[in-house]
Amino acid sequence: MFDLENSASHLLHRAQQVAANRSAAALRAAGITLRQFSVLSVIAQEEGVSQSHLVRATGIDRSTLADMAARMEKAKLIKRSVSKSDARAKSLSLMAAGRKALAQATPGVLEADRILMESLPATRRDSLLKTLTAVAGADEVEARPAPKPKAPAAPRPKIKAKQSTAAAKPSKAKKAKPKKKKRKS
DSSP: OOOOOOOOOHHHHHHHHHHHHHHHHHHHHHOOOOOHHHHHHHHSSSTTTTTTHHHHHOOOOHHHHHHHHHHHTTSSSSEEOOOOOOTTSSSEEEOOHHHHHHHHHHHHHHHHHHHHTTTHHHHHHHHHHHHHHHHHHHHHHHHSOOOOOOOOOOOOOOOOOOOTTTOOOOOOGGGOOOOOOOOOO
């Protein structure tokens, strides 16, 4: 029988709900979602960042992020332009409305993080962050192909110490072919 109280996925989902609820009021007041806040935060740290980098930094899948970026651009939170280094890539930067929304939401999100962390004993806070980081990176590890196991080395034939190498029997693969005798005519 499935036990919710001991289910890591269920408990992580519940913890995520608590975290999202703590910062919801600040995000609502700023007019953005938690995912949009994440995107704005990354762009603020690295103006001109590519959408591909945002996918890696936020964990939001590529198609969802592309849709989000289009909506955020329409709302004048961000600006997308052709990357100077790669014509196929989009470079993202914050617009005034995006900076304002980020500045308005940040204190509430920081306060929510503080409250969540203070719900744990101080000695367990670093451990929680390390564990969450490892779990959040599990998709990346899973997506990488597993290394192929190396084939074990073929055992070498044992040669007795008293026997010379010339006297050792050749292996089947290296047997010398018998020479053909020439016929006299």
